[in-house]
Amino acid sequence: MNKRLTGACAAVICMSFGAEAVALEWNVSVWGKRRAFTEHIEKxxxxxxxxTNGEFTMNISYGGLSKNTENLDGISIGAFEMAQICAGYHEDKNPTLTAAELPFLGVNTLPEEVAVSTALYQHPAVQKDLARWNAMLLMPSPMPQYNIVGTGEPRGSVDQFEGMRVRATGGLGEAFKAVGAVPTSVTASEAYNAMESGVVDTVAFAQHAHLSFRTIDQATWWTANLNPGTVNCPVVVNTDAYEALSPEFKEALHSSIEPAIDHYIENYNKLLDRWEEVLAEKNVQKVTISEDDLAKFRGATAGIQDEWLAKMDGQGIPGQELLDTIQTALDEARASN
Known part of the structure; x- marks a missing residue:
């Protein structure tokens, strides 16, 4: 697998064990419950x-430290040392990361997502963007392409998306808006209630989230091949905390990133293997969108990238460079396979 990002953080809780060792505990803010999306953090x-023989440990908190939409703020003030964030929750706070959330970038696999995200995170403009929040990018949380679950009659064509209320954030929300749907950016934790109460008709998630947040329990249908894009949810660390780490602790952290992501991908692939069984067990109809409709969807979203580039230019962000970085990383990942 390609080299990983190695950044991290720690505003730490320290206890002296004599003069020989200092035990360190980082607080890590995530949300929901332990699932495929957090397995690299657990690993x-x-x-x-x-x-480190137990001298450097991490206390992973599922919602006990912060709301998922406020994790970047918590990192900024040193409320905790590490957190998982999603760019689409606060596009204005991390505009450079939204490059990876644009629709139809052509990324197809989890290793490709890792390659694209890692390259993007290493771009100076992205690092400068996150530095405003005293944050360093540690590693990606690669996810497959999103698809939607819904209730009622299946929406098997793009024309049927007109007026559809869909839980979708960031670039995905813009993509659905381009074909007449009405995107709503409720958080993952709120998606089930939004679906149950009728606030949304459909929810766009990767497979693990449909399971973890139980939207699949309400679904009568699922799109198997819509694949408009995905969200970008890196793990970040507080810069000051990272700089306070000893060389030995930094090495322990850095050397664990690649195997942690390998573990994540292996675990996620097992979930994907079970997905067909889940659909059958819950009697969820699999909807396949025609190639003509997929082409129509892609065509309708073509202007989103141009609008994004204009917005980045207006903020002094090299948007085209970021897109070129993504494309180059994708090409290289495919060539290496």
Whole structure:
């Protein structure tokens, strides 16, 4: 697998164990519950603890430290040392990351998502963007292309998306808006209630989230091949906390990133293998969108990238460079396979 990002953070809780060792605990803010989306964080914590003989540990909190939409703010003020964020929750706070959330970028696999995100995170403009929040990018949380679940009659064509209320954030929300749908950016944790109460008709998620946040429990149909894009949800760390780490702790952290992501992908692939069984068990109809409709969808969203570039230019952000970085990384990842 390609080289990973190595940044991190820690505003730390320290206890002296004599003059020989200092035990360190980082608080890590995530949300929901332990699931495929957080397995790399769990693996990272496990490996770091093992490599440091328990002297550097991570307390992973599922919602107990912050709201998911406020994790970047918490990192900024040092309320905790590490967190998972999603660019689409606060586009104005991390505009450079939204490059990876644009629709129809052509990324097809989890390793491709890792390659694209890693390259993007290493771009100076992205690092400068996150530095405004005293944050360093540690590693991606690669997710497959999003698809939607819904209730009632299946919406098997783009024309049927007209007026459809869909939970979709960031660039995905813009994509659905381009074909007449009405996007709503409720958080993942709120999606089930939004669907149950009729605030939305459909929810766009990756497979693990449909399971974890139980939207699949209400669904009568699921689009198998819409694949308009995905969200970008890196793991970030507080810069000051990272700089306070000893060389040994930094090495333990950095050397654990690649195996943690390998573990994440292996685990996620097992979930994808089970997905067909889940659909059958819950009697959810699989809807396949025709190639003509997919082409229509892509055509309707063609202007979104141009609008995004104009917006980035207006903020002094090299948007075209970021898109070129993504495309180059994607080409290289495919060539290496």
């Amino acid at each position: 990272l914590a496990e490996m770091v603890s093992e490599k």
